[in-house]
Amino acid sequence: MASLITCPHCGSRPKEEFSIRGEVRSRPEPAAPFETWYRYVYVRDNPKGRQKEYWHHVLGCRRWLVVERDTLTHEVYGVTDAAAYRASEVKEAAE
Amino acid sequence: MNGPFTHRHPLDGAISANPGRSENHVTVLPEPMVLSVAALPGEEQAVAATLGGVSATALKAVGPGEWLVVLEKADLSLQRDIAERAGALALVTDQSSGRAVLRLQGPKARAILAKIVPLDLHPEAFAIGQSGNTLFAHVSANVGRIGEDEFEIVLMRSFALFAFQELMEMGLEFRLTAGFAT
Amino acid sequence: MTASRLSSGGLVDRSRPVSFTFDGKSLSGFAGDTLASALIAEDRLLVGRSFKYHRPRGVLTAGSSEPNALLTIGTGARSEPNTRATVQELYDGLVAKSQNRWPSLDFDIGAFNSLLSPFLGAGFYYKTFMWPKAFWEKVYEPFIRMAAGLGKLTMESDPDRYEKAWAHCDLLVVGGGAAGLSAALTAGRAGLRVILADEDFLLGGSLNASRAAVGGVKAPDFAANAVSELSSLANVTLMPRTTVFGWFDDMVFGAAEKVQKHVAEPSHDRPVERLWRIVAKHAILATGAIERPLVFGGNDKPGILTASAVSTYVNRFGVTPGSRVAVFTSGGTGYRTAHDLKAAGIEVAAIIDTRDAAADRAPDGVKVHYRGAVVDTMGGKRLTGIITERSGFEEKIGCDALAMSGGWSPVIHLACQRGAKPVWSAEKQVFLAPESDPRLALAGAAAGLETLGEAIADGAAKAKAVLSALGKTAATADVPEVEEQDFAGHQPVWYVGGARSKAFVDYQNDVHVKDLALAQRENYTSIELTKRYTTSGMATDQGKIANVNATGIVASMRGVDPAVVGTTTFRPFYTPVSLGVIAGTSRDEHGRPVRRSPLHGWAEKNGAVFVEAGLWYRSSYFPKGEEKTWREAAHREVMAVRKAAGLCDVSTLGKIEVFGPDAAEFLNRLYCNPMLKLPVGKARYGLMLREDAMVHDDGTVSRLAENHFFITTTTAMAGEVLSHMEFYHQAQWPELKVRFVSVSDQWAQMAIAGPKARAILSRVVDADLSDEGFPYLSARDVRLKGGLSARLFRISFSGELAYELSVPAAYGEAVADYIMECGAEHGITPYGLEALNILRIEKGFVTHAELNGTVTADDAGYGKMMGMQKPDFVGKQMATRFGLTAADRMQLVGLKPVDPKNEIRAGAHLLREGAEPSMANDQGLVTSNCISPVLGHPIALALLKSGRERMGETIIVFDRLRGDEFPAIVCPPVFIDPENERLKGEAQVSPQAKEEASR
Numbered sequence A: 001m002a003s004l005i006t007c008p009h010c011g012s013r014p015k016e017e018f019s020i021r022g023e024v025r026s027r028p029e030p031a032a033p034f035e036t037w038y039r040y041v042y043v044r045d046n047p048k049g050r051q052k053e054y055w056h057h058v059l060g061c062r063r064w065l066v067v068e069r070d071t072l073t074h075e076v077y078g079v080t081d082a083a084a085y086r087a088s089e090v091k092e093a094a095e
Numbered sequence B: 001m002n003g004p005f006t007h008r009h010p011l012d013g014a015i016s017a018n019p020g021r022s023e024n025h026v027t028v029l030p031e032p033m034v035l036s037v038a039a040l041p042g043e044e045q046a047v048a049a050t051l052g053g054v055s056a057t058a059l060k061a062v063g064p065g066e067w068l069v070v071l072e073k074a075d076l077s078l079q080r081d082i083a084e085r086a087g088a089l090a091l092v093t094d095q096s097s098g099r100a101v102l103r104l105q106g107p108k109a110r111a112i113l114a115k116i117v118p119l120d121l122h123p124e125a126f127a128i129g130q131s132g133n134t135l136f137a138h139v140s141a142n143v144g145r146i147g148e149d150e151f152e153i154v155l156m157r158s159f160a161l162f163a164f165q166e167l168m169e170m171g172l173e174f175r176l177t178a179g180f181a182t
Numbered sequence C: 001m002t003a004s005r006l007s008s009g010g011l012v013d014r015s016r017p018v019s020f021t022f023d024g025k026s027l028s029g030f031a032g033d034t035l036a037s038a039l040i041a042e043d044r045l046l047v048g049r050s051f052k053y054h055r056p057r058g059v060l061t062a063g064s065s066e067p068n069a070l071l072t073i074g075t076g077a078r079s080e081p082n083t084r085a086t087v088q089e090l091y092d093g094l095v096a097k098s099q100n101r102w103p104s105l106d107f108d109i110g111a112f113n114s115l116l117s118p119f120l121g122a123g124f125y126y127k128t129f130m131w132p133k134a135f136w137e138k139v140y141e142p143f144i145r146m147a148a149g150l151g152k153l154t155m156e157s158d159p160d161r162y163e164k165a166w167a168h169c170d171l172l173v174v175g176g177g178a179a180g181l182s183a184a185l186t187a188g189r190a191g192l193r194v195i196l197a198d199e200d201f202l203l204g205g206s207l208n209a210s211r212a213a214v215g216g217v218k219a220p221d222f223a224a225n226a227v228s229e230l231s232s233l234a235n236v237t238l239m240p241r242t243t244v245f246g247w248f249d250d251m252v253f254g255a256a257e258k259v260q261k262h263v264a265e266p267s268h269d270r271p272v273e274r275l276w277r278i279v280a281k282h283a284i285l286a287t288g289a290i291e292r293p294l295v296f297g298g299n300d301k302p303g304i305l306t307a308s309a310v311s312t313y314v315n316r317f318g319v320t321p322g323s324r325v326a327v328f329t330s331g332g333t334g335y336r337t338a339h340d341l342k343a344a345g346i347e348v349a350a351i352i353d354t355r356d357a358a359a360d361r362a363p364d365g366v367k368v369h370y371r372g373a374v375v376d377t378m379g380g381k382r383l384t385g386i387i388t389e390r391s392g393f394e395e396k397i398g399c400d401a402l403a404m405s406g407g408w409s410p411v412i413h414l415a416c417q418r419g420a421k422p423v424w425s426a427e428k429q430v431f432l433a434p435e436s437d438p439r440l441a442l443a444g445a446a447a448g449l450e451t452l453g454e455a456i457a458d459g460a461a462k463a464k465a466v467l468s469a470l471g472k473t474a475a476t477a478d479v480p481e482v483e484e485q486d487f488a489g490h491q492p493v494w495y496v497g498g499a500r501s502k503a504f505v506d507y508q509n510d511v512h513v514k515d516l517a518l519a520q521r522e523n524y525t526s527i528e529l530t531k532r533y534t535t536s537g538m539a540t541d542q543g544k545i546a547n548v549n550a551t552g553i554v555a556s557m558r559g560v561d562p563a564v565v566g567t568t569t570f571r572p573f574y575t576p577v578s579l580g581v582i583a584g585t586s587r588d589e590h591g592r593p594v595r596r597s598p599l600h601g602w603a604e605k606n607g608a609v610f611v612e613a614g615l616w617y618r619s620s621y622f623p624k625g626e627e628k629t630w631r632e633a634a635h636r637e638v639m640a641v642r643k644a645a646g647l648c649d650v651s652t653l654g655k656i657e658v659f660g661p662d663a664a665e666f667l668n669r670l671y672c673n674p675m676l677k678l679p680v681g682k683a684r685y686g687l688m689l690r691e692d693a694m695v696h697d698d699g700t701v702s703r704l705a706e707n708h709f710f711i712t713t714t715t716a717m718a719g720e721v722l723s724h725m726e727f728y729h730q731a732q733w734p735e736l737k738v739r740f741v742s743v744s745d746q747w748a749q750m751a752i753a754g755p756k757a758r759a760i761l762s763r764v765v766d767a768d769l770s771d772e773g774f775p776y777l778s779a780r781d782v783r784l785k786g787g788l789s790a791r792l793f794r795i796s797f798s799g800e801l802a803y804e805l806s807v808p809a810a811y812g813e814a815v816a817d818y819i820m821e822c823g824a825e826h827g828i829t830p831y832g833l834e835a836l837n838i839l840r841i842e843k844g845f846v847t848h849a850e851l852n853g854t855v856t857a858d859d860a861g862y863g864k865m866m867g868m869q870k871p872d873f874v875g876k877q878m879a880t881r882f883g884l885t886a887a888d889r890m891q892l893v894g895l896k897p898v899d900p901k902n903e904i905r906a907g908a909h910l911l912r913e914g915a916e917p918s919m920a921n922d923q924g925l926v927t928s929n930c931i932s933p934v935l936g937h938p939i940a941l942a943l944l945k946s947g948r949e950r951m952g953e954t955i956i957v958f959d960r961l962r963g964d965e966f967p968a969i970v971c972p973p974v975f976i977d978p979e980n981e982r983l984k985g986e987a988q989v990s991p992q993a994k995e996e997a998s999r
């Protein structure tokens, strides 16, 4: 029927407004070793349980979101704008 | 400024010339002005400040730092003003040709939209001046409340005919009528 | 006449008679009847034949758990099989037919199956129809289907409309009985947004069948008063005739509303059914309880009903299923029914009570048989009596109806649909829903409570809990006083010993106690296996009647507690939901959106034949005069472009404006070829890769100002490319100061191609279009004569001198008309997708036919274009990996057949001469093909292993499906004008090319 995702910009919306890209992966530095790139492009953890995923609010604000949820129960733990997520990740890496 | 070229609306031919008007009615704006304003990252607030002159119901929320300015007809001085003040901080594009603007009004407006959009349109949840992009039939549209019983729907031109026909079908039970604004 | 309408009483409107037919016979009832109550009033107790043994069956219940009274309602395209008569609202002109009988309900040849019943036990088809295998499809299955089929579907298209809608509320109350009304009143009075849904057309639930007094008025009046108060509250929405069938993620509930299932001729302005997706902050399930039949010998004769059903028919509908009714019960419920019967003046034959003794008081003069057991029943198509046994003594009791009660099972289905397992309550001897979500509560009988007073109080209490969770307070609620005789609970008897004939557990699937025993003996002891082996609980009622009894029986047989056996899994839908309402509006032209180009009107005027391309309607070709095939038209259009000029609608391309100080850097990272140094006023071909180095899309990039670009994508990938750009900007490089917006719908875009293009456009565009003033790959804002703003690009997808002109979409049609007018003297011709395709194949330009997701830039011949010296771009890292640089990768080539009569068709495989056609020998495939109007013979583009090294080689084109097998020559993919002379236009065309083009 429907599942709902609370977009930080648009509020609660049905899953039909989103497209899902799968688990969150940050793109390696261009100079990263081939193995790192290989894992980034081809390898997914595919956990049963908690996972961070990219959801694109394609029929809404067109922002990419990081949705942390349980792949088994669809319990959603948090939704962040992907740009904010990336920025905080970069900041963490720098610290 | 458009030379010999006649303007065509995507709903030309889809609305009868003499539609009549029931208490639930769709008014189609024949030549609206639609501007898209999308702020560069970090400039969202500065750009928002330049849009202060736009009324709350004319300023549509699209996403963070992104708006549509929707007016009944071209306002070249406002367009120039926005371009001048926001032009360096935001991508301002004219979408007047690319969008169709419909105003759905009547006591059953909400009941009709409940069949088309998933949003909670109860006045407590969706007040006058509120708007957003959302699923509309099978396509994306911007839906905003512009009056107690009145909603403005901004459709992509290519989908306008399809979405309009869906809207009219969902309005059948409430005798929904439609006509161009005169 | 035994079953009949009582002379008074009930909530039916006796002033409004309603006529209907059953198996062709005209009958009548009253407004407010269900089909079942009207049939009982007409003494029609036999309503169907059972699934397997074709036993005569009658109405068993008065609600949605009904397993027997499944009828086909309506005629022609509107006939709907398997409709439960017990929930079908009676309407004038209703046409009902019984099912699963031949030739008639009273004389059914299939009943012969009953004689075969020793061979039709549980698992019979697994055992019997195993061998020979070929017999399954041809003999056994058709036989089983004919003998056992339920109602038949009409093969006509559904003439009615269905809709889907969304609803939002603070509190959803499922069930409009005592607990539900009480919950809705408490929440509604406190101002919550409340939705109250109930499957019945009359709200009130068991209140409508009760003789109790509630708050000083009769129970049905209390319900009616509550409903009228609720309807007066603007914040409360009442949804009768609406079954909440499922609880989904995030407190979304699915519900099916019967909008016009109670009229003979539905109005086309409204749907017949509506599917609701209800988003609730909280929900209270006041779904009541289902009364269990007792499992005893001969318990399926027409005239045997559950006790609560008898009470409902008598009290709510004013009909009685018999004139002398016996009661068989394991608890107080049977006594209540005995009193209801007595109060209505119907004779109660006896009460057979399975308990040793009871505090329950029987009506005066009615004999109670404690420790009693019904072991068999008498009568054929109608009950005539029961045989009881007590301490070895047999007694025959004459009666024409039997009210039985095995106790109550709370309706916990919705609460258990998301994986929560029911919990056995040893105290109440019922399965209860576990607490699984603080936003969902059960109230009243659904929570295992037994009396009206408890239910009303519980509904109010659960609503108060919701109020406090939402930070609101309840108005001082006064829970009304209930005056009702006390009845004891039940001591479950899962099956009654000493049965002398079949004791049915699942009526609809004809599963009896011995079937369950057989399953245990054959080791299918898990309840899930027992269910599938015996089919108990697998009928359309999904075990509402059977499942708890089956669990109890299996527990007894295994000598364990019902808690150990557990239940089978609850899943949506609670009751059957029509496919029509699930599809909603998504059928016919509403199934998917249609996109129209701003030049649609222009194309129509020019006689276009349209083709669906994705969601778009695009002009395929423009037939003229005598032209009969697309090819004739397309070849004429191609030659017009090559010799004079053509106009093609390319508005469907994706168009994106990219802006900001980092716009060039952003595009430089997105495209594999360099973009940083693209000059202002220039366009460039751009190739986007995916991160795995396969080509994602191609298009053009135009720099309109230092920090302002305009890019195009292919039609098919427009949405994908925008999402791709958004992903890289937002999720990977948010530090880049860039912003982009789709302007696809804003611009009408047309290609004007051919040697006369310049001459024609010079009359339209207010700019110097000479080679010096507007050289190849120019891209600029221009004005049309008269002042209209436009954008002009000198790019070509045909190899000819060509421009693409963008104008605001609203003026697209007028501008196209004007160009046609200006070009008439030069022979301008509209051309469509087919001609466009031929033009580009002749020039070896690729589309997604070639760029199929397995093709790298190098495979497509664009290897040198990649800016490998750039620090980074999407796809760079993988482009050099092992496997993507292998020498035997498939590369883009052209093909010409050795014999020009052989048309090379896309999809064909390529083989070396003499090689066996096998996957191991596969050399590649044909991706695009046409007959070149310029060259006069078939040509094709193909992907061929090491293709670029194999120019001149003869290769076999092999297509087993279409029977093609012939030789072709490998050649460069550019078939005409490899020096691109023609791009310059008429003046510059070499005599050789001219000759070629005119051939």
Ligand SMILES: [Zn+2]
Binding pocket: A007, A008, A009, A010, A011, A057, A060, A061, A062, A063
């Ligand atoms: Zn959003």
